[in-house]
Amino acid sequence: MTDERAATGGERAGPRRVGAFDVRVFIAGLIGFYGIVLIIMGLVVDSASDRAKTGDVNANLWAGIGMAVIAVAFAVSVRLRPVIIEGPAGSAR
Amino acid sequence: MDDPLRIGAGVVDYALILVYFAVVLLIGVAARRRVSSSLDFLLSGRSLPAWITGLAFISANLGAVEIIGMSANGAEYGMPTMHYYWIGAIPAMLFLGVVMMPFYYGSKVRSVPEFMRRRFGPGAHLVNAISFALAQILIAGINLFLLATVVNGLLGWPLWVALLLAAAIVLSYITLGGLSAAIYNEVLQFFVIVAALLPLTLIGLHRVGGVDGLIDKVRTSVGGGAGQLDSWPGNELAGFGSSVLSVIGIVFGLGFVLSFGYWTTNFVEVQRAMATKSMSAARSTPIIASFPKMFIPFIVVIPGMIAGVLVPEVMRLKAGDQAAGITYNDSILLLIRDVLPTGLLGIALTGLLAAFMAGMAANISAFNTVFSYDLWQQYVKKGRSDGYYLKVGRWATVGATGLAIGTAFIAAGYGNLMTYLQTLFGFFNAPLFATFILGIFWKRMTATAGWVGLVSGTLGAVAVWLLNEVGVFSLPGQGAAFVAAGAAFVVDITVSVLVSLMTSPKPASELGGLVLSETPKQQRTDPAASRLPWYRAPVKLAGISLVLVTALNVIFR
Numbered sequence: 326m327t328d329e330r331a332a333t334g335g336e337r338a339g340p341r342r343v344g345a346f347d348v349r350v351f352i353a354g355l356i357g358f359y360g361i362v363l364i365i366m367g368l369v370v371d372s373a374s375d376r377a378k379t380g381d382v383n384a385n386l387w388a389g390i391g392m393a394v395i396a397v398a399f400a401v402s403v404r405l406r407p408v409i410i411e412g413p414a415g416s417a418r
Numbered sequence: 419m420d421d422p423l424r425i426g427a428g429v430v431d432y433a434l435i436l437v438y439f440a441v442v443l444l445i446g447v448a449a450r451r452r453v454s455s456s457l458d459f460l461l462s463g464r465s466l467p468a469w470i471t472g473l474a475f476i477s478a479n480l481g482a483v484e485i486i487g488m489s490a491n492g493a494e495y496g497m498p499t500m501h502y503y504w505i506g507a508i509p510a511m512l513f514l515g516v517v518m519m520p521f522y523y524g525s526k527v528r529s530v531p532e533f534m535r536r537r538f539g540p541g542a543h544l545v546n547a548i549s550f551a552l553a554q555i556l557i558a559g560i561n562l563f564l565l566a567t568v569v570n571g572l573l574g575w576p577l578w579v580a581l582l583l584a585a586a587i588v589l590s591y592i593t594l595g596g597l598s599a600a601i602y603n604e605v606l607q608f609f610v611i612v613a614a615l616l617p618l619t620l621i622g623l624h625r626v627g628g629v630d631g632l633i634d635k636v637r638t639s640v641g642g643g644a645g646q647l648d649s650w651p652g653n654e655l656a657g658f659g660s661s662v663l664s665v666i667g668i669v670f671g672l673g674f675v676l677s678f679g680y681w682t683t684n685f686v687e688v689q690r691a692m693a694t695k696s697m698s699a700a701r702s703t704p705i706i707a708s709f710p711k712m713f714i715p716f717i718v719v720i721p722g723m724i725a726g727v728l729v730p731e732v733m734r735l736k737a738g739d740q741a742a743g744i745t746y747n748d749s750i751l752l753l754i755r756d757v758l759p760t761g762l763l764g765i766a767l768t769g770l771l772a773a774f775m776a777g778m779a780a781n782i783s784a785f786n787t788v789f790s791y792d793l794w795q796q797y798v799k800k801g802r803s804d805g806y807y808l809k810v811g812r813w814a815t816v817g818a819t820g821l822a823i824g825t826a827f828i829a830a831g832y833g834n835l836m837t838y839l840q841t842l843f844g845f846f847n848a849p850l851f852a853t854f855i856l857g858i859f860w861k862r863m864t865a866t867a868g869w870v871g872l873v874s875g876t877l878g879a880v881a882v883w884l885l886n887e888v889g890v891f892s893l894p895g896q897g898a899a900f901v902a903a904g905a906a907f908v909v910d911i912t913v914s915v916l917v918s919l920m921t922s923p924k925p926a927s928e929l930g931g932l933v934l935s936e937t938p939k940q941q942r943t944d945p946a947a948s949r950l951p952w953y954r955a956p957v958k959l960a961g962i963s964l965v966l967v968t969a970l971n972v973i974f975r
Contacts, residue, residue: 348445351444355441355610362434363761363765378759379624379758380621385761388617388762389761391617
């Protein structure tokens with residue numbers, strides 16, 4: 326919902342890229358990992374007792390797919406819009 | 419608390435939790451490389467973009483008390499709980515961004531108490547800084563205690579193991595990366611919480627037969643009824659018999675005094691906005707935060723309502739069965755137990771643990787700033803090198819964590835004492851907004867009026883609370899808190915005005931950046947603001963947010 330304004334950093338006042346430290350990388354990594362684990366869980370262990378809990382939906386599978394999609398979206402946004410630091414900002418540095 | 423809460427977590431669930439903690443520590447290590455001064459450590463070098471601080475702004479508040487408490491309210495009262503978000507949070511957050519932030523950010527203060535000191539001098543500053551610092555330790559301790567009880571109940575680990583382990587994790591990532599580590603982890607935590615609670619809500623809804631099924635069940639359930647499906651007038655929640663009084667109580671008590679006092683002066687929140695790189699970003703922080711904030715109740719309050727019609731123990735509790743063996747606070751945990759399969763279960767537990775830890779981390783990172791800059795640098799050791807205060811900040815973090823562990827153990831032994839202490843600190847919060855707002859808009863307000871107003875406002879709130887406790891009048895539900903906050907506001911304003919008229923004000927030259935009429939417009943606004951696109955312009959965003967939240971209030975009235 327807010328990611329498109331993440332790094333629009335429009336002004337071109339000597340921008341420099343931030344290195345590997347972009348919190349979106351961590352988000353994509355963690356949520357993506359969760360997504361993959363859940364998809365595997367949904368495909369491999371989809372027991373009757375699980376089905377009884379969820380009301381006969383393969384919840385792990387669907388939630389896993391959802392998370393994988395979110396993770397890919399974050400990864401793409403890191404790629405397309407890297408964080409830009411716009412010159413010195415007032416007080417610090 | 420034993421059997422009913424014990425969740426059968428599997429190996430996979432534990433693995434998912436462990437991976438989360440590994441990433442949390444990794445962020446601490448990564449953030450460490452950027453810490454070279456006390457400003458880096460305590461205010462993230464004022465360099466973060468607004469969407470990050472905006473999400474951190476919500477997460478700092480989305481701790482144990484919020485998730486457990488608001489889902490409990492959802493189970494007990496239903497839709498009126500939405501007021502805590504749509505009336506009790508959004509308007510104040512927008513006000514903070516539009517009106518207050520130009521003074522906080524523009525005056526270049528490093529904390530809310532520091533603003534207090536520059537505007538009113540040491541009297542008001544000490545009252546504010548000390549009560550805030552103590553309250554943070556207390557709340558961090560309570561968060562830690564709740565976290566440990568949940569771990570103990572769900573997974574069966576001994577209370578003290580869970581307590582020390584959680585404290586050690588929080589301590590290590592904050593001492594490493596300071597506020598940046600706290601903020602980045604809050605952003606990550608936000609997504610983990612959504613990943614945990616959104617599937618819970620959807621599966622829960624599926625189990626009760628969709629939205630229509632939920633509506634039918636709440637309407638016909640014992641202890642439910644149609645009143646729990648509409649947010650207004652919320653008589654049960656406010657504890658007023660009359661609907662008119664209830665609406666007035668919610669709008670003025672909760673919506674105006676309580677929530678403005680909390681959101682606009684609480685340094686835990688304001689600190690996130692101060693970590694941004696420009697005035698526009700600082701103002702946007704609470705405004706961006708308001709968008710997710712207005713939809714969070716759908717994945718916190720609704721699961722509580724679902725638990726109220728789906729989980730057998732909660733249904734018995736709602737029907738008035740005293741022997742149900744649980745409290746409303748257990749609602750969301752029981753729903754997790756009943757509807758989530760292994761895998762999603764692990765993510766849900768991770769989400770809850772993440773929320774509890776981040777809540778505590780937010781309290782501690784706000785504490786160490788106020789302790790280092792406002793207490794140590796101001797009153798104990800002035801004029802040392804910056805590296806010295808960076809070290810003080812790190813040690814303050816260690817000290818705060820130690821004290822929070824102590825508080826958590828006390829909370830484990832004396833539950834009631836903690837409740838009273840929390841109420842007590844609530845009293846300090848109530849009059850703060852009155853003093854701030856008067857101080858910003860009225861240049862005649864004097865230094866003496868600053869601290870006298872705060873103290874008498876606090877006493878006003880205490881008086882109302884005492885009268886209610888001894889039974890002079892009796893307001894069940896949240897009514898007493900609303901009235902106490904209202905009294906604090908009125909007393910604070912009245913006393914401040916009277917004292918100001920009898921004492922002499924500060925010279926106007928010392929009020930630049932602190933009082934509206936003495937602050938040149940350039941200092942209150944961002945010179946680049948007019949060139950920003952609409953989705954980065956704070957005031958336009960605030961307008962959109964206001965329209966949306968009004969629509970939500972109308973749709974779910």
